[in-house]
Amino acid sequence: MTIQAIQTPRAADVPLIPENAPFSNEQRAWLNGFFAGLLSFDTAKVEAAPAALEDDAPWHDPAMPLPERMALAEARPLPRKLFAAMAQQDCGQCGYLCESYAEKLMSGEEARQNLCAPGGKETSRMLKKLLEEAGASVPKPEAPPATTKPIAAISGYSREAPVDAVFLGARRITGEASEKDARHIEFDLSAAGVDYAPGDSFGVFVKNDPALAGAVLQALGAPADFPVGGKPLRDALIEDYSLGAAPDMLFELISYVTGGDRRRKARALAKGEDPDGDAATLDVLAALEKFSPLHPDPEAFLECLEPLQPRLYSISSSPAATPSKLSLTVDTVRYAVDGRERLGVASTYLSHRAAPGDALRVYVQKAHGFALPENPDTPIIMVGPGTGVAPFRSFLWHRHATRAEGRSWLFFGHQREATDFFYRDEIEAFLRDGVLTRLSTAWSRDAGAKVYVQDRMREAGEELWRWLADGAHFYICGDAKRMAKDVETTLTDIAAAHGGMDAAAAKAFIAKLKADGRYQADVY
Secondary structure: OOOOOOOOOOHHHOOOOOOOOOOOHHHHHHHHHHHHHHHOOOOHHHHHHHHHHHOOOOOOOOOOOHHHHHHHOOOOOHHHHHHHHOOOOOOOOOOOOHHHHHHHHHHOOOOOOOOOOOOHHHHHHHHHHHHHHHHHHOOOOOOOOOOOOOHHHOOOOOOOOOEEEEEEEEEEOOOOOOOOOEEEEEEEOOOOOOOOOOOOEEEEOOOOOHHHHHHHHHHHOOOOOOEEOOEEHHHHHHHOEOOOEOOHHHHHHHHHHOOHHHHHHHHHHHOOOOOOOOHHHOEHHHHHHHOOOOOOOHHHHHHOOOEOOOEEEEEOOOOOOOOOEEEEEEEOOEEEEOOEEEEOHHHHHHHHHOOOOOEEEEEEEOOOOOOOOOOOOOOEEEEOOHHHHHHHHHHHHHHHHOOOOOOEEEEEEEOOHHHHOOOHHHHHHHHHHOOOOEEEEEEOOOOOOOOOHHHHHHHOHHHHHHHHHOOOEEEEEEOOOOHHHHHHHHHHHHHHHHHOOOHHHHHHHHHHHHHOOOEEEEEO
16 A cells, blocks of 8 residues: 555645555654655655755766766866766775865865776866866865864774784685686784774775786886886886776877877877777777887876875774674676786785785775764664675674664675575574565576665565565665666655656655665765
């Protein structure tokens, strides 16, 4: 049975949840309160609610393409345009949130325009363009008072102040026949002097593949022991510089040391153009090989590269369950471009190149609005396909260790049940013990039609709605541009179908869940 739709703004005509509706007294009271507060006995506010909540930053959607975000921000002041240029994930990899990073750039307190890792070159180019257009209107940085110690500089809790943790090892958690190679990574924090809570993330400083650094040296025609900044060139390429997507400055340098049509192409690439249709595939090595032979000065070459950034991962362990130990759940990234294998820098370093006992520079990134409810009796609904299950493994282990009584429901999906069911033994044990109340799985490559987590949500829509009516908190972790958007759309549809709402009211319901901290996302 659905809730009757509201037809008139008069208070006397606003229908409460019928007595014969399939809800408990507590559920009925919650729903009545929600509608009364949302509408304030005024139907017009249902349609206005989403716009009112999102009007200040309507572009704050990680699934929205950059051109659309910039169009929405076109008439806004520079700080809002800078905000719109960010990847909108609030991931914290830059050391800020999207909005605060924009504010720091605007004030001049932060000069680096390349810190938005998920936004990549697209974001850094737009930030550069906006700041250049603003010119002298951007204030110069002011030195902070000598007595002020920024929060970002606290040892072990910022990319600017990492500490050492001992790498314990990596074990594969996908079957040998799987198309994926996912790893469970462990660290010993006993000497690191940091702690964490479920929902936090872990930053790791990693190193480039030595073989890739060697190939870059060969393309440069430079000696491995050429001294740069107090260390050999080869070591600098492995430890300090990104060898991923070729930066615009590298193409500018190439345009100075080459000529003719190659110079024209290099200049076009430096401007973000794509003269040969291959710009998206050009990492540093591919760029050097495309314009080979090249022999730029090694120091000038390094000055054109981006610094090697730390990588940030959702923590998949609980300090209450494994004190002094921390774990990550990482997909090993490998793919081929033009016959050359490309490697995910951090994922292959952690899965194959780091050795047990190595000390790695790390830091804890405290969660921004992604944490277990304060009340351990509160129900939780977790949607985390693939490595998105990481923070929810943390949640479950924490609730197990603290003997929390709240119900929990996990939606997990991947390609094949036989090879890609991460932590299956643990999850099934949580089910037996009652730590996990319900499990819904979706396998996209097993026999039959492809099934995804949002399909399982629709199938269980009525019960999922009941959990929300009981005050459940809803969590999602995973891909920002596709899966997370599909899940939010599905939850909105469930609110409409099982809550008796029209589209505007359903969207307002989801917006209110977010505003109340009951819809939390950790997306990348």
